[in-house]
Amino acid sequence: MKINSNIRYGLRAIIEIANSPKPVLQREIAERQEISLNYLDSIIAGLKNSGLIVNSGGKGSGYILAKKAKDITVYQVYCAFSPDLQLVNCFCDTNECQRSNNCPSKDYWFELNSKIKELMSSKTIKELMNNDILINQ
Amino acid sequence: MKINSNIRYGLRAIIEIANSPKPVLQREIAERQEISLNYLDSIIAGLKNSGLIVNSGGKGSGYILAKKAKDITVYQVYCAFSPDLQLVNCFCDTNECQRSNNCPSKDYWFELNSKIKELMSSKTIKELMNNDILINQ
DNA sequence: TTTACATCCAACTAATTCAGTTGGATAACT
DNA sequence: AGTTATCCAACTGAATTAGTTGGATGTAAA
Numbered sequence: 001m002k003i004n005s006n007i008r009y010g011l012r013a014i015i016e017i018a019n020s021p022k023p024v025l026q027r028e029i030a031e032r033q034e035i036s037l038n039y040l041d042s043i044i045a046g047l048k049n050s051g052l053i054v055n056s057g058g059k060g061s062g063y064i065l066a067k068k069a070k071d072i073t074v075y076q077v078y079c080a081f082s083p084d085l086q087l088v089n090c091f092c093d094t095n096e097c098q099r100s101n102n103c104p105s106k107d108y109w110f111e112l113n114s115k116i117k118e119l120m121s122s123k124t125i126k127e128l129m130n131n132d133i134l135i136n137q
Numbered sequence: 138m139k140i141n142s143n144i145r146y147g148l149r150a151i152i153e154i155a156n157s158p159k160p161v162l163q164r165e166i167a168e169r170q171e172i173s174l175n176y177l178d179s180i181i182a183g184l185k186n187s188g189l190i191v192n193s194g195g196k197g198s199g200y201i202l203a204k205k206a207k208d209i210t211v212y213q214v215y216c217a218f219s220p221d222l223q224l225v226n227c228f229c230d231t232n233e234c235q236r237s238n239n240c241p242s243k244d245y246w247f248e249l250n251s252k253i254k255e256l257m258s259s260k261t262i263k264e265l266m267n268n269d270i271l272i273n274q
Numbered sequence: 275t276t277t278a279c280a281t282c283c284a285a286c287t288a289a290t291t292c293a294g295t296t297g298g299a300t301a302a303c304t
Numbered sequence: 305a306g307t308t309a310t311c312c313a314a315c316t317g318a319a320t321t322a323g324t325t326g327g328a329t330g331t332a333a334a
Contacts, residue, residue, distance in 0.1 A: 001138050003224045005322055011242045039323055059221060087140045103264040105148045108211065109140060112256055119252055128241040143291055176294055196302055197309055
């Protein structure tokens with residue numbers, strides 16, 4: 001079990017945006033977070049397409065959060081880069097496992113899955129922000 | 138985030154062993170769980186090398202749990218096939234990330250990591266066993 | 275209006291991991 | 305001796321990861 005780079009970088013990027021008193025350019029995020037600008041491109045796209053960040057007003061003007069930091073969860077950031085969490089395929093729609101109806105391990109994985117989702121859904125970007133910054137809350 | 142096949146099959150195999158009133162052969166597990174006998178080989182090796190199961194009395198005699206089902210956790214099964222859970226490398230020994238000292242996302246991943254470990258450590262094989270079976274507890 | 279900057283976007287790639295398979299050694303039981 | 309069971313290492317195709325490359329497009333400053 002690993003958290004992939006998209007999600008790790010995505011979380012760092014959105015925290016960077018949340019912490020900034022003014023709109024932030026991709027380049028600034030890339031520099032501060034030491035992520036290749038090109039790679040960050042797709043990270044920003046993920047956050048943007050998921051409706052978590054927006055361009056503040058046309059090109060070159062920088063990114064801001066699309067909603068309040070307290071209303072953005074880590075799980076939303078996770079889902080910007082991965083489909084809904086499914087630790088195993090046993091409970092996927094496309095699953096054809098015959099044993100599914102009576103499988104104690106499947107039940108356990110499902111339970112664990114729910115709890116992990118819950119853990120990620122209950123942490124907001126606001127809680128991960130720099131305490132000094134009091135905007136965007 | 139996915140649970141890999143080794144761990145999924147390993148959990149199923151050890152539940153199978155726990156549920157059985159008598160020692161179980163690899164072949165029997167393979168048949169009942171519909172896992173290729175050859176592949177199961179390495180699964181059994183993992184469980185055995187981690188001290189979770191033992192040969193009940195030399196070759197051909199079948200496997201039994203090495204300790205009581207209530208003393209074997211899902212996390213122990215996890216660790217039979219993967220190193221200690223580390224969702225991200227930020228807190229690995231070999232990590233050289235400079236930002237580590239003051240990184241809110243690192244702190245969050247660490248917290249999540251601990252909680253997931255806890256969730257896996259607090260579930261025992263006994264809880265996953267068939268209720269009808271009352272041995273090995 | 276040209277030019278520089280910034281974003282958008284698709285295709286490519288090397289390296290690693292996954293999910294097994296193959297094949298054989300060894301050991302015990304019949 | 306032959307069958308069965310376990311042990312063990314090497315191999316493999318497919319998929320995923322973690323990016324890079326290169327260019328199109330759109331905006332704003334010079």
